[in-house]
Amino acid sequence: MPYAADISRxxxxxxxxxxxQSGSMSEALGGQPELRKMDGAxxxxxxxxxxxxxxxxxxxxVRDYFDVGILTYTTDSSGNPExxxxxxxxxPEQPFLTISQVVESATVEDRKVKEPDGxxxxxxxxxxxxxxxxxxxxxxxxxCSALIQASQALQNWIADHPDSYPPMVISVTDGAAGDGNxxxxxxxxxxxxxxxxxxxxYNAHLxxxxxxxxxxxxxxxxxxxxxxxxxxxxxxxxxxxxxVELAAGMGLPVTQGSRGYVYNADMVALVQxxxxxxxxxxxxx
Amino acid sequence: MQxxxxxxxxxxxxxxxxxxxxxxxxxxxVYPQQIGAAGRSAARASVADGASxxxxxxxxxxxLVDSFAxxxxxxxxxxxxxxxxxxxxxxxxxxxxxxxxxxxxxxxAKARQGAFATLLGLTxxxxxxxxxxxxxxxxxxxxxxxxIVRDDRLALSFPIEEASQFDNxxxxxxxxxxxxxxxxxxxxxxxxxxxxxxxxxxxxxxxACWFLAANSAGDKPWETLAELDSSNWAGWIEEQRSAGLxxxxxxxxxxxxxx
Numbered sequence: 275m276p277y278a279a280d281i282s283r284x285x286x287x288x289x290x291x292x293x294x295q296s297g298s299m300s301e302a303l304g305g306q307p308e309l310r311k312m313d314g315a316x317x318x319x320x321x322x323x324x325x326x327x328x329x330x331x332x333x334x335x336v337r338d339y340f341d342v343g344i345l346t347y348t349t350d351s352s353g354n355p356e357x358x359x360x361x362x363x364x365x366p367e368q369p370f371l372t373i374s375q376v377v378e379s380a381t382v383e384d385r386k387v388k389e390p391d392g393x394x395x396x397x398x399x400x401x402x403x404x405x406x407x408x409x410x411x412x413x414x415x416x417x418c419s420a421l422i423q424a425s426q427a428l429q430n431w432i433a434d435h436p437d438s439y440p441p442m443v444i445s446v447t448d449g450a451a452g453d454g455n456x457x458x459x460x461x462x463x464x465x466x467x468x469x470x471x472x473x474x475x476y477n478a479h480l481x482x483x484x485x486x487x488x489x490x491x492x493x494x495x496x497x498x499x500x501x502x503x504x505x506x507x508x509x510x511x512x513x514x515x516x517x518v519e520l521a522a523g524m525g526l527p528v529t530q531g532s533r534g535y536v537y538n539a540d541m542v543a544l545v546q547x548x549x550x551x552x553x554x555x556x557x558x559x
Numbered sequence: 560m561q562x563x564x565x566x567x568x569x570x571x572x573x574x575x576x577x578x579x580x581x582x583x584x585x586x587x588x589v590y591p592q593q594i595g596a597a598g599r600s601a602a603r604a605s606v607a608d609g610a611s612x613x614x615x616x617x618x619x620x621x622x623l624v625d626s627f628a629x630x631x632x633x634x635x636x637x638x639x640x641x642x643x644x645x646x647x648x649x650x651x652x653x654x655x656x657x658x659x660x661x662x663x664x665x666x667x668a669k670a671r672q673g674a675f676a677t678l679l680g681l682t683x684x685x686x687x688x689x690x691x692x693x694x695x696x697x698x699x700x701x702x703x704x705x706x707i708v709r710d711d712r713l714a715l716s717f718p719i720e721e722a723s724q725f726d727n728x729x730x731x732x733x734x735x736x737x738x739x740x741x742x743x744x745x746x747x748x749x750x751x752x753x754x755x756x757x758x759x760x761x762x763x764x765x766x767a768c769w770f771l772a773a774n775s776a777g778d779k780p781w782e783t784l785a786e787l788d789s790s791n792w793a794g795w796i797e798e799q800r801s802a803g804l805x806x807x808x809x810x811x812x813x814x815x816x817x818x
Contacts, residue, residue: 282574284576285576328669329612336665382664402664403664404665
């Protein structure tokens with residue numbers, strides 16, 4: 275039965291982030307001129323990793339239910355691809371750390387946020403925010419090189435975890451690949467599989483165009499009018515049935531055939547699309 | 560002849576891959592020499608299953624079964640209000656067990672939210688009016704199950720009746736009273752008279768699901784469980800897990816026989 279593997283420490287799941295750090299990521303985000311795409315990309319990674327860490331937290335400790343890797347890509351000033359592993363002590367060939375190591379490697383910042391005070395108002399409180407990735411943007415977009423590197427890293431991971439829930443790749447980009455057509459390379463990644471199913475490729479598309487945000491479309495015609503949207507839709511896996519069922523049960527806009535594609539929108543909910551044990555009722559967000 | 564209970568059977572095993580310290584189910588059994596009419600004089604058994612995705616769930620499951628052992632709620636006339644009152648000491652005990660000033664960032668939000676657990680509690684007391692009989696009462700929130708085996712058949716499956724009804728979203732009791740929601744709606748109750756030969760089986764969800772699936776397939780899972788002892792229990796559970804017949808989860812069994 276595909277996508278049914280028990281996610282446990284004996285049989286961890288895997289997230290691999292692919293982060294576009296090319297020059298175009300310094301443009302403002304559509305509809306949010308105060309925020310650049312690179313801020314959106316760093317924020318996406320930090321928030322998703324925070325959510326994974328919290329899901330694995332038992333209070334004092336974090337259980338190693340997942341391995342996590344981050345690959346960033348740009349070029350040097352002559353246009354040569356630079357694909358780097360962002361987590362400490364990792365390499366492009368072996369970009370992964372266990373989630374407890376990932377938690378250890380976070381820089382934790384205090385930020386003031388407004389939260390409901392329980393009496394209809396807001397109260398300012400200090401909360402801790404973990405940071406792994408800082409915004410960065412320069413030079414070219416070697417997306418194909420990054421996907422090829424990701425494919426190699428995933429093949430290594432799968433060889434070590436043949437029975438695990440299939441790895442999930444989360445690509446954050448504005449879509450403008452500078453080294454060829456990324457669709458066939460992404461397809462090769464989706465063709466990799468564990469005994470539990472094929473690798474899932476999810477895309478968080480950040481655009482300067484201020485079209486309405488889109489989440490998890492099921493059809494190409496539902497993609498936004500951005501010039502790269504159709505290509506990125508094609509590079510995104512359809513959610514497995516088990517995910518559709520879970521996500522729909524949470525009231526999220528996911529239907530049969532929905533793809534792991536969001537446009538100028540939040541992807542943190544992805545972390546909730548996995549079963550790792552008895553859920554706490556109010557965790558279902 | 561006066562009905563009485565045989566010494567209870569109690570077994571537990573953590574999820575494969577987790578250590579004994581990480582076992583988040585909990586059980587308690589109090590087995591008085593002389594079973595009285597109610598409260599502390601009744602025999603009582605409970606199983607709780609801490610929700611693995613909440614923080615400090617193990618402490619919460621433990622606090623619940625300890626409370627049930629120390630003083631079970633009055634099950635006959637229980638109301639939402641009396642249940643909340645009964646829970647309050649366990650909730651305080653949980654709160655006091657949390658090292659609030661040392662919680663790392665990843666545990667903060669979950670700890671504030673509170674821990675969650677299912678609970679199944681059973682009391683067996685002397686039937687009223689001086690009869691020789693025993694009667695039982697059970698309360699359940701979530702998917703820990705009580706099975707009663709009578710005359711070599713499954714006479715009761717409570718609160719879940721089919722293996723297909725188990726999922727990862729059972730009803731739960733929260734350690735934070737502010738997050739309790741409408742707990743009373745999730746409470747299931749049952750009760751009846753005991754007969755000689757009755758076997759009461761309390762099981763946390765993975766074992767309960769296996770039990771119901773085996774029963775539906777025409778097997779007699781209670782016979783399999785009756786053959787288990789401390790030497791073969793862990794091995795037998797591991798076999799079922801590897802064969803894909805039982806979910807890899809904390810596993811707990813309590814069995815009481817009326818004779």
